[in-house]
Amino acid sequence: MGGVNRTKGMGGTVGGTDGSTVGGAARRSRNSMQLGALRSHNTALVLDLLRTAGPEGISRLELAERTGLTPQAVSKITARLREDGLAAEAGHRASTGGKPRTVLRLVPEAGHAVGVHLDRDELTAVLCDLTGAVVAQRRTPLDLGAGAETVVERAVREVREMGEIGEMGEAAEARDVGEAAAGVAGGGRRPGAVLGVGVALPGPLDHRRGVLHRVTGFPEWNGFPLRDVLARRLSLPVVVDKDTNAAALGLAVGGEAGASASFAYLHFGAGLGGGLVIGGAVHRGTRTGAGEFGHQVVQLDGPPCECGNRGCVEALCLAAVARGETAEAARVLGTAAGNLVALLDVDLVLLGGRTVAAAPDTFVRGVAAVLDERARRAGGDAVPVRVASSGGRGVAEGAAQLLLAPLFGRAGG
Numbered sequence: 001m002g003g004v005n006r007t008k009g010m011g012g013t014v015g016g017t018d019g020s021t022v023g024g025a026a027r028r029s030r031n032s033m034q035l036g037a038l039r040s041h042n043t044a045l046v047l048d049l050l051r052t053a054g055p056e057g058i059s060r061l062e063l064a065e066r067t068g069l070t071p072q073a074v075s076k077i078t079a080r081l082r083e084d085g086l087a088a089e090a091g092h093r094a095s096t097g098g099k100p101r102t103v104l105r106l107v108p109e110a111g112h113a114v115g116v117h118l119d120r121d122e123l124t125a126v127l128c129d130l131t132g133a134v135v136a137q138r139r140t141p142l143d144l145g146a147g148a149e150t151v152v153e154r155a156v157r158e159v160r161e162m163g164e165i166g167e168m169g170e171a172a173e174a175r176d177v178g179e180a181a182a183g184v185a186g187g188g189r190r191p192g193a194v195l196g197v198g199v200a201l202p203g204p205l206d207h208r209r210g211v212l213h214r215v216t217g218f219p220e221w222n223g224f225p226l227r228d229v230l231a232r233r234l235s236l237p238v239v240v241d242k243d244t245n246a247a248a249l250g251l252a253v254g255g256e257a258g259a260s261a262s263f264a265y266l267h268f269g270a271g272l273g274g275g276l277v278i279g280g281a282v283h284r285g286t287r288t289g290a291g292e293f294g295h296q297v298v299q300l301d302g303p304p305c306e307c308g309n310r311g312c313v314e315a316l317c318l319a320a321v322a323r324g325e326t327a328e329a330a331r332v333l334g335t336a337a338g339n340l341v342a343l344l345d346v347d348l349v350l351l352g353g354r355t356v357a358a359a360p361d362t363f364v365r366g367v368a369a370v371l372d373e374r375a376r377r378a379g380g381d382a383v384p385v386r387v388a389s390s391g392g393r394g395v396a397e398g399a400a401q402l403l404l405a406p407l408f409g410r411a412g413g
Helices: 024-031 041-056 060-067 071-083 148-177 179-187 226-234 243-253 313-322 326-344 354-358 360-378 391-407
Strands: 004-006 087-093 101-106 111-118 122-129 134-141 193-201 238-242 263-268 272-278 348-352 385-387
Touching: 041 060, 041 071, 041 087, 041 101, 041 391, 060 071, 060 101, 071 087, 111 148, 111 243, 111 391, 122 148, 122 391, 134 148, 134 391, 148 193, 148 226, 193 226, 193 243, 193 391, 226 238, 238 243, 238 391, 243 263, 243 272, 243 391, 263 326, 272 313, 272 326, 313 326, 326 348, 326 360, 348 354, 348 360, 354 360, 360 385
Parallel strands: 111 193, 193 238, 263 348, 348 385
Antiparallel strands: 004 134, 087 101, 111 122, 122 134, 263 272
């Protein structure tokens, strides 16, 4: 706990910085990238096709055919991406006539996003490349109730360390980037730049403004402008969302749900919440209030919950786990999941969070049993239930996708 874990080889050592930005103001000026330009619709189409093509790459002609753009438009977009170091040549492909076609690929290491999960008692941070692959991760204890100044300082320190890892790793690997390295140098931007930071934490909150409301169990955060405070401290774009929304986005972008366009992600860790993907996009609701799954009342005279109600699913499940009755917690979770399925008719239920991870088979059996019984009574097919494969860092990875997904035109970012 607290140590940095690299998932691919990187040179150098990790150290903190004395400045208030990732690597200091001078490095930031070299690293800045115009996210607005990258997020243009046509550029996003091209970037997404480069991403899905993988290392084998894709030709400009194929890009034009699949996007519907003119060859001239594709050439301009890819030239700009190469100049920024985001695309590079990946060889040539035989043509049916004329000279061989040049194949282009995305350069995943050309930029990074940091994802931060502020849980009630733990902070998880990941550094992801442009494909969403985790380059480094860090996990450390956290007290969300320790006060805004303390929590913000901890988050800033973790983001700085992630940024330093990205830059040192790219410097060590520059010889492998090939032509893209020349493009980065020509564009005046160092490879490995941190494009921004996604932060996920318990709600409720205002996703659009990045302002927290009365976070369940921590009312002192009410009205705190977390996005703006972090953006000022880091001089980087920051997006703030609920932990369950971020996790659901990461699962949708990563293809976890397969062909299912609508699914529910139920996260049971230190608390209980839900993320909804409807029609392929994260459903947040007008006030970012969708997915407060843990605070649906299922027992009118039940135990008090920190939200102020009695008999909430979260309170009942946490109490059952505290008594060592994991199967009972799974049954209660299944009852609430059944209500959600009946209301929204989703195609799939995914389970995650460290409480689920401690007894995955028990929770899958318990939830599935309730859904199966309800489906039999209704004369239909049961909605499948399984554990999400993202593991303990799924929320943090999803937080990074809050920055990355819009670059590729992915819905719900």
